[in-house]
């Protein structure tokens with residue numbers, strides 16, 4: 320079985336039998352050089368020689384797939400690991416439902432599959448690029464380590480997609496793999512493919528929001544691809560999801576610790592009004608309304624990643640058996656969706672209304688709804704922290720029409736409650752909803768590195784437990800430069 324069959328000692332650790340696949344092995348070894356160059360150019364700046372306490376995937380056994388040790392990031396073992404094959408697996412949805420899954424790319428769906436793999440692949444290095452300067456302002460060694468863990472795993476996710484391209488898509492796949500190393504987040508000429516992955520991640524609150532909201536979009540996309548009838552894609556994404564859970568943990572606990580620190584200082588200083596930003600900022604913590612505005616920004620940017628509410632591409636990918644729904648295998652319906660409908664929020668005559676739409680065309684919307692429900696649950700857990708301190712403030716998800724660049728609501732301006740605003744009103748109120756320049760400058764002023772083991776910057780609480788059960792003063796990163 321694949322579980323035990325990991326070749327860990329070669330240049331590219333893998334459980335796909337790379338040693339007996341000379342064509343793909345040679346292509347990947349060549350690509351490896353370009354990848355390492357990319358990592359040096361665009362990976363975490365200033366820490367390439369530092370020893371980082373990282374987990375590395377050494378198996379795909381859910382009970383023990385990772386090992387922890389100090390590693391210099393350029394020496395990290397970026398491997399190709401597919402989840403074990405499910406014996407006798409059938410295509411779970413679409414027109415081919417019930418047929419045997421594909422081990423090779425079906426010719427008629429080749430272009431569609433390649434596009435989906437490239438889009439997923441492009442997000443992985445993009446986030447590493449977005450986060451490359453954050454190491455310089457890490458609030459603790461613990462957080463610094465978590466940032467680097469996320470970064471190396473996004474690197475591995477790029478490997479995962481590149482393996483599929485090199486193995487199954489011939490010359491075109493090789494070309495796409497090359498281009499994945501050429502595009503750059505935020506570059507005017509060769510940007511990354513999706514909007515949110517060209518935004519800046521200028522500070523650590525942005526990083527935590529990004530890992531909570533945007534990595535969670537990644538999770539939803541991977542969940543949908545894990546259902547795929549193209550079995551290698553399903554197996555790859557299933558293992559990626561194992562790693563992805565940590566990224567969202569970093570985001571949720573990161574924001575949670577910021578909230579906790581803020582509430583703690585408010586209590587100690589006897590500040591009753593959460594809106595008293597000035598008093599809070601004097602204490603060196605991030606006031607709750609600013610956290611809300613950051614949340615509004617990252618949520619709205621991430622919603623755009625789900626694409627148009629009504630989408631023929633999504634319908635085609637489902638019909639073809641290529642991209643399913645969130646937890647397709649747990650849903651009880653015909654898994655073909657040729658007749659059903661799904662409620663979609665649309666813009667009709669300048670108003671936001673709910674309309675029943677053909678279920679197949681509404682699949683982006685449906686995945687987005689599942690995403691929003693997960694986000695809401697996370698925000699509920701953040702609110703529990705605020706509640707514990709007895710502070711009268713509740714974080715909220717903004718309305719899905721708020722601050723959109725893609726889809727139905729990109730044509731209008733709406734406030735966080737979903738009221739349509741005239742352009743002039745939007746301009747007046749914008750700074751109530753989104754981080755202002757003053758907010759940004761204040762957060763930036765807090766971003767001073769804390770590199771003593773067990774110490775944390777003023778604006779964030781210590782975590783409840785260490786990584787790999789390490790004690791509070793563990794030296795997660797031995798900084799070399």
Ligand SMILES: [Fe+2]
Pocket residue numbers: 443472473476537563
């Ligand atoms: Fe990823």
Ligand SMILES: [Fe+2]
Pocket residue numbers: 473534537563566
């Ligand atoms: Fe991630």
